[in-house]
Amino acid sequence: MYIKKILLTIVLLGLAAMAVFSYYIYDKIFTPNTSFNNEEAHIYIPTGASFAYVQEELEPLLKDPESFAVVAERKGYPSNIKPGHFVIKKESNNNEIINSIRIGNKPIDIKFNNQERLENLASHLSNLMEPDSLAFISAFKEASFLKKAGFNEDSALGMYLPNTYEVYWNTSAESFRDKMLKAYNVFWTPARDSKAKKIGLNREGVMALASIVQKETAKEDERPRVAGVYVNRITLGMPLQADPTVIFAKKRAENDYNQVIKRVLYKDLEIDSPYNTYKNLGVPPGPISMPDVSAIKAVLNYENHEQLYFVADVTNFGYHKFAKTLSQHNRNKAKYVAWINKNGVNR
Template structure:
């Protein structure tokens, strides 16, 4: 009888223990442990992150960080941390959260356009992926990479085609740069290559010319016409005489890309720079800004016309007046100069 009571007590204690364990497992592993109101939260875990860094990142997002830490250690996550961008959904338990940040690195969309220099591009990208701006700029300017890929410091910006691309957030600077080289090759398909050849232009010259077109007009529908003017000038051996190249040359020489120049003065036209198309014939040695795809394709397929000149149209802002002769251009230019003077645009 005494032994029977002992056995019953042991069984009961076992059941209580199993119940307690089940409660522990449910409470710590399978019960909801999120503290945000949105449907999901984004978690960014840097490369070389320590477990304490993960806990710090997750603490505002969970109800009970201690239970998360306990389960994470039980599952061995604390010694096998994965960097990346992860999405935690509302209502997840500790087990779900750990499985997510262990194996479900989600790509992000990286966007860029119209950057004026590699420095600007590096800064812009560094706000979207883990790599910092210095690492990105160093990778972009790497002499060995540029030489091996037929670019120079002047032409390097032309390798980056503005668009939206999928990247893992923890991509390195070199990974970003190398992917952009691949996208550049993909962009320059056989059709575009043949169009450039038909114009007698290299890829680099197309990019440099497209950058001028980009700066000349924000109106996408007008870009093929502007491109046609410059193609006509090149065919006739005329100077391009593009004001945006003078502005760029001035900024570059003075190492001040923050200055705003609304009016090019005659003294600026004498600036000795290979980017100054009032002094040097042909296409500049590199792009003066990052052209978008519409500007590039405008150069590759310019409007066929006989225009050689254009100036801002003060009666239809954002657009330009085009002329076939210098005499007509001077009439259009005089109208523009009168407007500029009347509105006090001195610089």
């Protein structure tokens, strides 16, 4: 009888211990373990990250980092860390947190526009995605890719159409580049190719001209009219004589893209550069900035008129005065020059 009591006691103690242990495990796994007040928190885990790195990133978001580590070890997470952008919901427990960061890589939306060079675009993207700027610029300028896609380093910027794109944060620079090429080829429908051909330009030429149109006017409703001026000049074999191309040529020649130039001087028109449309016929070798879709459409759907000149309208800022003849243009220009002199715009 005494032995039976001892055995019964041992069994009861064992069951009690198992109950305590089960509760402990349950508590570690299924009790909410977030400390933030927002509905969700975002975490970015880079490729090759260690478990220590993940713990450090998660620590400010958790009530009990130690219990998370215990559960993560039991679920084998430290040996199966996935890179990406992950979302953790408020009041998630350790089990849900681990599942979220193991299989829940969420895409992000990225936007870009008005980038002047591939280098600027690479820098911008490196602030939004995992690859650094060197990885992006290397992918953008890869010789074999450019040759296969039909671009060169001068024209390649035109391949990246300003828009909002859904991508994974840890997408490689090469995969991102390839995605942009697909978007570019989708944009260029047979109808748009046909319109470009009627102007006498290929896709790259349209992108270069669109970048000039965009630099000339920020007013989208005026862009088709400005485009019409340049199409008229191309048709007549006249030089484009676009001041934005001279500004770009100056920046390029001096390797200083940060300088702000508000006024083009006569000496600037003599800069020896393929981008100087005062010295060279036709469009420049590539875009002088990243044209947006409105500028591209303005070129393809240019306004059909007889204007050959335009200058800033000092009575309606942001817009321009257009002219058919040089004498009429010179009268408009005189008013503009008088205004900039009066306001001390020297450079």
